[in-house]
Amino acid sequence: MVQHKCTRWAIDLASWHPTLPQLAQAVAVIQSEECERLMKFVFLDDFLSSLVGRLLMRKFVSAHSDVDYKDVRFARDARGKPYWLQAEDKCRKQLSFNVSHQGKFVLLAGISSETEMGAADAAPTTNTTSKVGVGVDVMKIEYSGGKNLADFFRIMKRKFSDSEWRYIRHPQHNEADQVKAFMRHWCLKEAYVKELGVGITVDLQKISFTVDTTRELDVVTSPLTGTTLRCNDLPENDFHFEEHLLQPKYCAAIAFKNYKPEFGKFEFLNIEQLLVATEKASDVEIVEYCRKALNKRRKA
Ligand code: COA
Numbered sequence: 242m243v244q245h246k247c248t249r250w251a252i253d254l255a256s257w258h259p260t261l262p263q264l265a266q267a268v269a270v271i272q273s274e275e276c277e278r279l280m281k282f283v284f285l286d287d288f289l290s291s292l293v294g295r296l297l298m299r300k301f302v303s304a305h306s307d308v309d310y311k312d313v314r315f316a317r318d319a320r321g322k323p324y325w326l327q328a329e330d331k332c333r334k335q336l337s338f339n340v341s342h343q344g345k346f347v348l349l350a351g352i353s354s355e356t357e358m359g360a361a362d363a364a365p366t367t368n369t370t371s372k373v374g375v376g377v378d379v380m381k382i383e384y385s386g387g388k389n390l391a392d393f394f395r396i397m398k399r400k401f402s403d404s405e406w407r408y409i410r411h412p413q414h415n416e417a418d419q420v421k422a423f424m425r426h427w428c429l430k431e432a433y434v435k436e437l438g439v440g441i442t443v444d445l446q447k448i449s450f451t452v453d454t455t456r457e458l459d460v461v462t463s464p465l466t467g468t469t470l471r472c473n474d475l476p477e478n479d480f481h482f483e484e485h486l487l488q489p490k491y492c493a494a495i496a497f498k499n500y501k502p503e504f505g506k507f508e509f510l511n512i513e514q515l516l517v518a519t520e521k522a523s524d525v526e527i528v529e530y531c532r533k534a535l536n537k538r539r540k541a
Pocket residue numbers: 290291292294319320321322323339340341342343377378379431434435436437438439440441442
């Protein structure tokens with residue numbers, strides 16, 4: 242018997258203006274190759290979002306394993322999807338997680354799966370087809386592309402199926418409704434391909450969502466959980482989707498593979514919950530690195 246537990250965490254970075262010691266605490270636990278990657282961001286906002294994504298992954302793994310926050314190690318697969326480098330002798334626990342950041346939000350969705358004591362011996366063969374997985378995406382609900390919306394939709398035509406366009410461009414939808422419907426579909430597609438780990442290399446028009454229309458997607462009553470998916474015109478029944486509205490202008494979607502969690506909302510964490518004091522934070526190189534990062538420009 243495998244027990245699953247779902248985690249949904251959100252961080253709103255709008256009011257975080259990191260001090261040098263705070264940033265040093267954060268950076269001190271990040272692997273060197275990731276520090277190199279982070280430094281390539283032009284804007285401080287992107288640097289911080291990506292950094293906080295790494296911290297969320299670290300908090301998730303340490304919360305669901307006996308590995309200390311500072312000692313968690315991650316790698317990336319060939320397409321860049323991060324995974325936990327788990328010690329082989331701790332294989333009773335399986336952790337799936339995924340991070341997304343856009344605008345001021347950074348999200349993590351995770352599943353912790355544990356085989357109950359004795360069950361592994363009773364059923365030594367693992368059914369790989371029922372392996373759980375998760376993908377998450379967050380989008381700001383705004384259109385700032387310059388062109389008028391109809392022209393933008395024309396450019397995006399091949400990214401959505403005919404039935405998805407019928408919903409997005411529903412005659413009763415005004416422009417704001419259309420942008421919201423567009424972003425909701427985009428989020429769902431991203432969450433799905435992020436679970437697969439393939440990035441946007443698939444034909445998005447063949448991935449067709451029917452959103453849950455039993456209720457409006459709003460902050461108080463979300464998530465909506467009745468969304469369905471057809472791939473290449475066949476129902477995709479191994480997946481379960483959640484659509485969240487974090488704030489009126491931010492939607493998020495989670496794709497769960499082989500797992501339907503109990504109804505639940507994102508838990509909002511604050512940045513202090515991701516910072517731990519370490520001696521390494523006072524290393525000269527770390528402090529210099531953080532000084533350089535804090536000199537990056539903010540987005541307008
Ligand atoms: N699948 C799932 N998650 C991935 C991923 C992948 N292939 N690659 C990275 N991620 C995770 C990381 O945690 C990443 O955070 P980071 O950039 O700070 O490291 C996070 O997802 C980014 O997600 P999000 O903030 O939602 O970004 P996005 O909306 O731009 O979408 C991808 C992310 C991965 C879907 C998108 O960048 C993409 O299409 N990448 C193409 C990857 C690919 O296939 N490359 C081909 C190489 S052979």
